[in-house]
């Protein structure tokens with residue numbers, strides 16, 4: 001459905017997206033995740049047709065819509081967009097907003113399609129309301145209905161939940177995923193919030209400094225990060241020095257890890273990734289000082305420091321009421 005191949009983009013003398021390749025199949029939801037300024041929005045804008053490509057090409061349903069000397073204008077790409085602020089037309093009702101892109105349909109057909117879209121997003125009966133009479137989440141669903149109404153080939157969403165309450169974002173993301181799956185829509189979203197990305201996407205693309213570091217499902221990205229940047233950006237944990245053993249395992253300050261454990265070649269030698277769930281409090285183990293304790297509902301995450309200053313994180317039960325500066329004993333979880 002969408003193929004981005006070796007695409008580079010930039011502004012003036014600066015390259016902000018470098019040699020990015022990814023593909024989305026029909027009905028797939030993808031998400032570009034990465035820190036502010038890594039080039040996510042620029043890539044999305046290039047797919048929509050608002051930025052020229054400097055190298056590579058972008059294909060939609062097998063047809064090239066952007067290449068170095070070729071650019072199909074945005075209005076001819078058949079792409080729907082949802083923006084950060086929902087951007088509903090304040091002078092139009094919900095019906096008017098959702099029907100905005102359906103001018104080519106007859107009045108009856110338009111009304112039927114608007115009705116169908118409002119049912120899809122769970123807002124039936126609200127067609128006569130004005131945007132200011134809706135909650136943020138409802139406005140977001142109207143924006144989605146409006147973007148999906150003309151049946152675009154591809155839906156692009158740029159931080160669609162950023163103006164919503166943080167506590168609502170993940171549940172709305174799950175809701176929107178269900179709506180998109182029901183509509184069999186192909187969609188690409190941009191976010192810097194990993195919970196949102198994991199709640200929403202079939203595949204997540206982690207970007208850093210204009211490059212796509214990894215494209216994979218949530219489990220692949222979390223459990224087998226392709227680079228240090230992905231390991232640092234996605235989830236929690238610490239990179240800890242390790243030495244290889246003759247048997248191919250990794251020797252760390254906390255013990256031995258299997259050969260396949262995520263590890264990275266760095267300037268400081270090999271480092272392994274220890275997520276909080278890889279490290280446990282034990283009776284006999286390495287001593288570490290507590291720096292911070294964070295409540296996570298079902299457990300605590302302890303931020304710790306080894307005697308040599310190496311930071312490390314551990315998952316602990318709710319009985320572990322340790323405070324700052326307390327000394328605990330830690331070891332590797334048994335199931336690694």
Ligand SMILES: Nc1ncnc2c1ncn2[C@@H]1O[C@H](COP(=O)(O)OP(=O)(O)OP(=O)(O)O)[C@@H](O)[C@H]1O
Pocket residue numbers: 011016034035036037038039040041042043192
């Ligand atoms: N119109 C522009 N002219 C010049 N530089 C730009 C322009 N738009 C973005 N940039 C720069 O390009 C880089 C990538 O920006 P982009 O908006 O794509 O990042 P992003 O990952 O979407 O960030 P955010 O999450 O903050 O929106 C940034 O360094 C930004 O300052």
